[in-house]
Amino acid sequence: MKTARQPKYLRTPGRTLDAQLHLLDRQVLDVDGVPVTTVDDIEISAPPPETPIPAGTPAPTLTALLTGPVLGTRIFGGRPPSSRLIRIPWRDVADVGVVIRLGVRGEPLDADWVERWIRDKIIARIPGGRHDPR
Amino acid sequence: MKRLLGVALGVLTAIGGFVDIGDLVTNAVVGSRFGLSLVWVVATGVVGICVFANMSGRVAAASGRATFEVIRERLGPRAGLANLAASFLINLMTVTAELGGIALALQLASSVQYLLWVPVAVVAVWLVIWRVRFSIMENVTGLLGLTLIVFAVALFLLKPDWGSLGAQVLAPSIPEQETAASYWYYAVALFGAAMTPYEVFFFSSGAVEEGWSIKDLAQSRINVLVGFPLGGLLSVSIAACAAVVLLPAGIAVTSLSQVILPVAEAAGKVGLAFVLVGIVAATFGAALETTLSSGYTLAQFFGWSWGKFRRPAQAARFHLSMIICLLIGGAVLATGVDPVLVTEYSVVFSAIALPLTYLPILIVANDPQYMGEHVNGRPVNMVAMIYLVIILAASLAAIPLMIVTGAGS
Numbered sequence: 001m002k003t004a005r006q007p008k009y010l011r012t013p014g015r016t017l018d019a020q021l022h023l024l025d026r027q028v029l030d031v032d033g034v035p036v037t038t039v040d041d042i043e044i045s046a047p048p049p050e051t052p053i054p055a056g057t058p059a060p061t062l063t064a065l066l067t068g069p070v071l072g073t074r075i076f077g078g079r080p081p082s083s084r085l086i087r088i089p090w091r092d093v094a095d096v097g098v099v100i101r102l103g104v105r106g107e108p109l110d111a112d113w114v115e116r117w118i119r120d121k122i123i124a125r126i127p128g129g130r131h132d133p134r
Numbered sequence: 135m136k137r138l139l140g141v142a143l144g145v146l147t148a149i150g151g152f153v154d155i156g157d158l159v160t161n162a163v164v165g166s167r168f169g170l171s172l173v174w175v176v177a178t179g180v181v182g183i184c185v186f187a188n189m190s191g192r193v194a195a196a197s198g199r200a201t202f203e204v205i206r207e208r209l210g211p212r213a214g215l216a217n218l219a220a221s222f223l224i225n226l227m228t229v230t231a232e233l234g235g236i237a238l239a240l241q242l243a244s245s246v247q248y249l250l251w252v253p254v255a256v257v258a259v260w261l262v263i264w265r266v267r268f269s270i271m272e273n274v275t276g277l278l279g280l281t282l283i284v285f286a287v288a289l290f291l292l293k294p295d296w297g298s299l300g301a302q303v304l305a306p307s308i309p310e311q312e313t314a315a316s317y318w319y320y321a322v323a324l325f326g327a328a329m330t331p332y333e334v335f336f337f338s339s340g341a342v343e344e345g346w347s348i349k350d351l352a353q354s355r356i357n358v359l360v361g362f363p364l365g366g367l368l369s370v371s372i373a374a375c376a377a378v379v380l381l382p383a384g385i386a387v388t389s390l391s392q393v394i395l396p397v398a399e400a401a402g403k404v405g406l407a408f409v410l411v412g413i414v415a416a417t418f419g420a421a422l423e424t425t426l427s428s429g430y431t432l433a434q435f436f437g438w439s440w441g442k443f444r445r446p447a448q449a450a451r452f453h454l455s456m457i458i459c460l461l462i463g464g465a466v467l468a469t470g471v472d473p474v475l476v477t478e479y480s481v482v483f484s485a486i487a488l489p490l491t492y493l494p495i496l497i498v499a500n501d502p503q504y505m506g507e508h509v510n511g512r513p514v515n516m517v518a519m520i521y522l523v524i525i526l527a528a529s530l531a532a533i534p535l536m537i538v539t540g541a542g543s
Binding site: 027037074099115123 | 434437439
């Protein structure tokens, strides 16, 4: 069960992911194929800036995909406080291809809160908002 | 048999859906001022839109990715955002122009002031986007738009001197009362009208909406390669009607009523009825497409859930952004700004924005990671590169020409 949730690249040896080329600005779909967000930035486990790094420290690992206001700071510079970041934990990622697929549903994620809010407060209240077009 | 019907329907809707308010107004203005001496631009634009619409359809079918997702991935957030801002604003301007077109056509049909029709148009467009299935929306507006063929019929009824019309097409020259700068300004405008970027956003997103796979590409290729050129011919007949009736009379088109004047003269009330139905259908169809395109571009850039195949509640931000766009378009028109003027500017700004859309598509259509074995062939790339040069030239020339000519006046 644990291995099924691991990113595919961990199971296929020899595949290297380039953050710029394969992760950043990619569309993220949930387990049902519903768009969740675009990868606005990524978070890695690194020691705080300007601390000396002793030799033999393991390489930092990718901990989460980020979205939300972080897009603004990525474009214009700066860094939002850590508490303001909206994270999609890396363990939820199931596959990295031309899109990034999650192994979980997008609905309960923090990354979807604006969508949920607009749906519940506005769109679902307009008559026909839940009507299936097909 | 069913397949054949499907192909026929696709081709017919592509013809009927080709013409929008930008094509109508620009072709009529050009016909009334320059005769048929700019037909070569329409031909160039039609070939270009065929090449790139096909390409974006293939990208969507092969990778499942629509145009703006690709644009952000390839350009990164900074250039992507600048591109989004430009494309979105120009698209919003086109939405406004199309809404104005619906209202003006309804004014011509009813003699009720067009400003009163604007809210009706806004609500009607929204209702269709909210409730109607994608394929029905496309087919109905496309087929009704076919009534614009009355322009071609009117041209025959006018019994023009075909020899002199042919000479204007084959040996283009600038009429003596016009300057070279305004000739080239309208060349850029016509090119922008024929290649409007929203058609590509819409085409690729439509491919995702309808769930195309590589198998469906053959049919879409026929739709594009047959339907768009015939639609282009329809554009030319609009210009020809203006060239035959309005140019000799010295009437330069500044309103929609002048656009349809030649049809009224040649085909009377019946012709008038057809042309009004056609204009309402064409502008309504284009209003739907541009409004959806504004939702598509935003949703694809930010990674929101989008698509008419989902319930509105499952694509909430997508639907809310389209509602806001329609309200802005309606509000702009409510200021009393002339919709024909908005149209004329929107096609020139479209020309300026062309490279922003077409370059990223060309790059991704050559990327095997997305396309697998369906990457561009060498001939397609050659044609696309030539077009990139033309597009760039038109884009760079647009603003200087606009300043020199005082926007063509």
